[in-house]
Amino acid sequence: NAGVMQNPRHLVRRRGQEARLRCSPMKGHSHVYWYRQLPEEGLKFMVYLQKENIIDESGMPKERFSAEFPKEGPSILRIQQVVRGDSAAYFCASSPSPGQGSNQPQHFGDGTRLSIL
Amino acid sequence: AQKITQTQPGMFVQEKEAVTLDCTYDTSDPSYGLFWYKQPSSGEMIFLIYQGSYDQQNATEGRYSLNFQKARKSANLVISASQLGDSAMYFCAMRSLSYNTDKLIFGTGTRLQVFP
Numbered sequence: 414n415a416g417v418m419q420n421p422r423h424l425v426r427r428r429g430q431e432a433r434l435r436c437s438p439m440k441g442h443s444h445v446y447w448y449r450q451l452p453e454e455g456l457k458f459m460v461y462l463q464k465e466n467i468i469d470e471s472g473m474p475k476e477r478f479s480a481e482f483p484k485e486g487p488s489i490l491r492i493q494q495v496v497r498g499d500s501a502a503y504f505c506a507s508s509p510s511p512g513q514g515s516n517q518p519q520h521f522g523d524g525t526r527l528s529i530l
Numbered sequence: 531a532q533k534i535t536q537t538q539p540g541m542f543v544q545e546k547e548a549v550t551l552d553c554t555y556d557t558s559d560p561s562y563g564l565f566w567y568k569q570p571s572s573g574e575m576i577f578l579i580y581q582g583s584y585d586q587q588n589a590t591e592g593r594y595s596l597n598f599q600k601a602r603k604s605a606n607l608v609i610s611a612s613q614l615g616d617s618a619m620y621f622c623a624m625r626s627l628s629y630n631t632d633k634l635i636f637g638t639g640t641r642l643q644v645f646p
Contacts, residue, residue, distance in 0.1 A: 457636070461633055
């Protein structure tokens with residue numbers, strides 16, 4: 414499967430624990446995006462990364478959330494000290510280098526469903 | 531600020547009929563792209579169709595077409611010959627092409643149910 418790979422598919426954490434969500438972009442894609450989807454809502458942008466760089470984190474909560482996309486390995490979305498309100502589906506998407514005027518769609522992974530007990 | 535509005539929370543259509551899902555947008559960017567994604571009950575996001583703001587013709591992809599009316603700021607998705615497998619949530623999204631932010635802004639979605 415050459416698509417965007419996210420794992421785990423489902424993740425259960427207790428309040429106060431840490432959650433780590435992983436995303437491997439499609440082959441040849443160097444741009445990764447994270448979105449959050451609350452129940453019965455649309456996707457909300459969180460962060461946009463290139464290898465070793467955060468390009469736009471305007472949608473990230475100021476505390477407890479961080480993201481990285483290292484030179485080697487998958488992109489990681491990390492949520493520290495999780496709370497009930499963090500329960501959501503977290504989607505990763507990737508695209509090739511967009512440039513200006515690009516019509517390249519973002520290709521999404523199947524998402525990670527995070528449940529906080 | 532950019533915004534996508536989908537005013538139909540739910541739509542019903544009979545198999546083999548056509549259906550239009552509404553999407554209006556608001557942006558001050560001179561150049562932008564509009565996307566439609568399908569989310570079946572299994573949860574994945576599937577790209578359907580793209581329309582650029584400077585494209586002269588409406589986009590088509592198989593049974594999907596986009597009715598783009600730039601002056602009205604609308605980008606409605608038309609699904610022809612509906613199939614039972616089209617039952618899903620449908621999201622309209624917009625991306626600025628003028629600035630290098632590259633994020634997608636999504637609407638709240640429309641749940642389409644196709645009945646026999």
